[in-house]
Amino acid sequence: MSTAPSISLLGTTALLFEAPGGMNLPSQQRIWALAHEAESWPEVREAVPGMNNLMLTFSRAPRHLDALRARLCEAWDAATAMRREGRIVELPVVYGGEGGPHMADVMAHTGLGIEAIVELHSAPLYPVYALGSHPGYCYLGGMDPRIAxxxxxxxxxxxxxxxxxxGGAQTGVSASAGPSGWNTIGSTSMAFFDPAKDPPATLQPGDMIRFRVEGIVR
Incomplete structure (x- = not known):
């Protein structure tokens, strides 16, 4: 596995920094620290942390890309984990039934019964790593690998x-209706995005989610 970051251009006014190694909370906390550092650079318009990566956008195309790449790598090497004291938010979930149409597929893949899947899924305290995919959507870490x-x-x-x-080794909650390639195992009534609020997203990186079992429909 490579130990060097990967930096690639996204058009002429953005680039993507991808951290080496796998997805884990200490690495994600360094991404938060790198975003905090980079957003203070005068040429950076926005620093957007993703899952183990950071997107930088610019008002105009950077003129000295090699120097910018070197600066990013130096900042990454110097970055230490930024711990955020977020909130713990409980999400009431009804597992299975019409709101969890793919529970049977997860059961077939894992060889576990619905009660075991629900127990394993609802046990962790999930850190919010990043927002993305669609407004209000949270990328979470910490799912038990036995239900991947x-x-x-x-x-x-x-x-x-x-x-x-x-989806794979991760779990998440859709903030709005739309297409998905993940396996839906339940539903919650909580709202995650309101453009009239400040901030409009209910959850932020550093918050923690706990899924509270409201019911199981077999």
């Missing part, structure tokens, strides 16, 4: 907002 399930070969054209799903 590959993404669906054929994506579902539309799942409702509040759909609780598993």
């Amino acid at each position: 399930t590959p993404r669906r070969k054929t994506p579902v054209l539309s799942i409702p907002g509040g759909a609780v799903s598993i």
Whole structure:
């Protein structure tokens, strides 16, 4: 596995910094620190942390890319984990039934019964690593690997907002209706995005989510 960051251009006014190694909370906390540092640079318009990566956008195309790449790598090497004292938010979830149409697929892949899957899924305290995919959506870490399930070969054209799903080694909650390739195992009534609020996203990186079992439909 490479120990050097990867930096690639996104058009002429953005670039993507990808951290080496796998996805874990200490690495993500360094991404937060790098974003905090880079957003103070005069040429940077916006620093947007993603899952183990950071996107920088610029008002105009950078003139000295090699120097900028070197500066990013130096800042990454110097970055230390930024710990955020976020909130712990409980999400009531009804597992299975119409709101969890792919629970049977997760059961078939893992060899576990619905009660075991629900117990393993609802046990951790999940850190919010980043926001993305669509407004208000949270990328979470910390799911038990025993319920990891590959993404669906054929994506579902539309799942409702509040759909609780598993995709590979991650779990997440849809903030609005839309297509998805993840396996939906339950649903919550909580709202995650309101453009009239400040900030409009209910959750922020550094917050923690706990899934509270409201019911199991077999």
